[in-house]
Amino acid sequence: MTVSALIEPAALAARLADDNLVIFDASWHMPAAARSGRAEYEAAHIPGALFFDIDAISDRATDLPHMLPSESDFAAAMCAAGVGNDSDIVVYDAHGLFSAARAWWMLRAFGHERVSVLNGGLPAWRAAGLPLSSDAEEAKKDASFVARLQPTKLRSKRQVTDNLITRREQIVDARSAPRFSGSVAEPRPGLRSGRIPGSFNVPYTDLLDDEGIRLRSSAEIAAIFQNAGADPSRPITTSCGSGVTACVLTLALSVAGFPDVAVYDGSWAEWGADHAAPIEAD
Secondary structure, eight states: OOOOSEEOHHHHHTTTTOTTEEEEEOOOOOGGGOOOHHHHHHHSBOTTOEEOOTTTSSOTTSSSTTOOOOHHHHHHHHHHTTOOTTOEEEEEOSSSSSTHHHHHHHHHHTTOOOEEEETTHHHHHHHTTOOOBOSOOOOOSSOOOOOOOOGGGEEOHHHHHHHHHHOOSEEEEOSOHHHHHTOSOOSSTTOOSSBOTTOEEOOGGGGBOTTSSSBOOHHHHHHHHHHTTOOTTSOEEEEOSSSSTHHHHHHHHHHTTOOOEEEESSHHHHHTTOTTSOOBOO
């Protein structure tokens, strides 16, 4: 069964009673925002939704932020949330389209294809006048989830370094233009300013509509990548500050019909901290 990468609020509302459906609020905020995704979820969420904690469901053995966990740790988190390998999953966030893409990618990276992102997220749900809840939600019982990491969906620093020579893949950076050019300081302390040599810049916000909450059309998405110098029909690895908004690019390319995309999980949090890693800056 093919599952669309996006689902609209009305379509999700019609499925709230579906026993096979698991909804995740994957809201995450940059540390400087001083906001708590979990606290906001507890105050108001889509009825039945559980909280997907991107920071908690991560590799706790590294100092890098929210790196992918092991297969066993991810499987345990999904089982605890009542997710089975046959579950239909919808993820959303409080921004509209931001961190939900990271949860979408994580599930797919561990082999779960039956996952969609709520287009427009919580803002679109609210705008449609659909119900919200502050109830404490309970996960479905007796779930069994087997996680199988898909190596084609992610890249390590070693692979990105090797690609500087082979140029087999295009590196596309989702950070803002000033961060990509190196003209401003990085928000995380200790990171150099600049970019991976030879990379292209598609700020993730360019892929969102005028409200800043939904993806643009497939034709617009393809044109945006092409205008940035990237060929969406060739292999792409996406990157960003810490592996969150890179997934917005990955989602957008998938929606536009270009699924041959991987995510550099460490992104600039890893590359920018390594003074042996080459960088470019304007």
